[in-house]
Amino acid sequence: MAHAPVTFRLHRGAAAVESIASADLAPWIAAERRPPPADRPWMLVNMIASLDGAVAVDGLSGGLGGPADKEMFRALRGVADAIVVGAGTARAENYGPPIVSDEIRLQRQGRGQADVPQMAIVTRSARLDPSARVFTPGSPRPLLYAAATADPDRVDALRAVAEVVVAGDDGVDPVRMTADLAERGHRTVLAEGGASLNADLLAAGVVDEFCLSVAPLIVGGTAGRVVKGDLDRVRAVHLDRMIEADGMVFLRYVSASE
Numbered sequence: 001m002a003h004a005p006v007t008f009r010l011h012r013g014a015a016a017v018e019s020i021a022s023a024d025l026a027p028w029i030a031a032e033r034r035p036p037p038a039d040r041p042w043m044l045v046n047m048i049a050s051l052d053g054a055v056a057v058d059g060l061s062g063g064l065g066g067p068a069d070k071e072m073f074r075a076l077r078g079v080a081d082a083i084v085v086g087a088g089t090a091r092a093e094n095y096g097p098p099i100v101s102d103e104i105r106l107q108r109q110g111r112g113q114a115d116v117p118q119m120a121i122v123t124r125s126a127r128l129d130p131s132a133r134v135f136t137p138g139s140p141r142p143l144l145y146a147a148a149t150a151d152p153d154r155v156d157a158l159r160a161v162a163e164v165v166v167a168g169d170d171g172v173d174p175v176r177m178t179a180d181l182a183e184r185g186h187r188t189v190l191a192e193g194g195a196s197l198n199a200d201l202l203a204a205g206v207v208d209e210f211c212l213s214v215a216p217l218i219v220g221g222t223a224g225r226v227v228k229g230d231l232d233r234v235r236a237v238h239l240d241r242m243i244e245a246d247g248m249v250f251l252r253y254v255s256a257s258e
C-alpha cells in the first residue's frame with residue numbers, strides 16, 4: 001500500500017535552525033512542554049548510548065559522555081522535582097545526592113520548585129548499603145521504593161537513612177510509585193535508568209518523554225541497550241526535537257498520546 005509522502009529534513013552545522021548558548025540551555029529545556037497527567041507526574045526518561053547502542057563502557061555510562069552531555073544531563077535534572085533510578089544503576093554508578101548549580105537553583109526557585117530534586121531509588125531486594133554515598137548524612141533523605149518481598153532486615157536498616165515506601169508485591173509497581181510521587185507534589189519526574197527500570201516504566205504506561213543522547217562513539221562489546229525487558233506491545237513515539245553539540249545528538253521523543 002502506498003504511504004504518505006515523507007519529508008526529509010537536513011540538520012547540518014550552520015543549517016541549525018537555532019543556536020542555544022550554554023548558559024541558556026537549562027531554561028530552554030525547562031521551557032519545554034511537560035503537562036503532568038491527572039493521576040501522576042510527567043515522567044521523562046533520560047539515557048545516553050553510543051552510536052552502536054551501548055549504554056556503558058566498562059560498566060559505567062561516564063565513558064560515553066562529554067562536556068555537552070554533562071550540560072544536558074544537568075539541564076534535565078534541573079527540571080525534575082524527583083529523580084528515579086533503579087538500584088542496579090545506583091550501585092553501579094555509586095550515586096550521590098543530587099547537586100544543582102547556583103544558576104539552576106535560582107531558576108528552580110523562580111518556577112516554585114524545591115532547590116534540589118528529591119532522589120528516589122527503586123529496589124526489589126533492598127540490597128543497598130546504608131553507608132552508600134546516596135545516603136550521605138546531612139543530605140535530603142532519598143525515597144526508597146521497595147517491593148513487599150524485600151528482605152525485612154535490610155529494609156529496617158535502610159529506614160534509618162531513607163524514607164521507605166512499599167509500592168508493590170514482588171516488584172515496585174510504577175503506577176503505585178508515580179501516584180505516590182504525585183501525592184508528594186511532584187509534577188515532573190526524571191528517570192535515569194537503568195534499562196530494566198525503563199522497561200518496567202514503559203510497560204506500565206507511565207513514560208511521557210524519552211530523551212536519548214547519542215554519543216559519537218562505537219563501543220562494541222556486549223553492553224546493554226536503553227530498554228531491557230518485555231513490553232506488551234511496541235510503543236510508537238514522536239520526535240519532538242533534536243539538538244546537536246560536539247557531534248553528540250540529543251533526541252527528545254514524546255509519547256504518541258501527547
Ligand SMILES: NC(=O)c1ccc[n+]([C@@H]2O[C@H](COP(=O)([O-])OP(=O)(O)OC[C@H]3O[C@@H](n4cnc5c(N)ncnc54)[C@H](OP(=O)(O)O)[C@@H]3O)[C@@H](O)[C@H]2O)c1
Nearest residue numbers: 047048059061086087088089123124125172193194196197
Ligand atoms: N547510558 C545510560 O544512560 C545509563 C543509565 C543508567 C544506567 N546505565 C548503566 O546500566 C547498568 C545498570 O543496569 P541495570 O539493568 O542494573 O539497571 P537498573 O534498572 O538500574 O537496575 C536493576 C535493578 O533495579 C531494581 N529495579 C528495577 N526495576 C524495578 C522494579 N520495577 N521493582 C523493583 N526493583 C526494580 C532492582 O533492584 P534490586 O537488585 O536492588 O532488587 C533491579 O535489580 C550500569 O552499567 C549503568 O552504568 C546506563
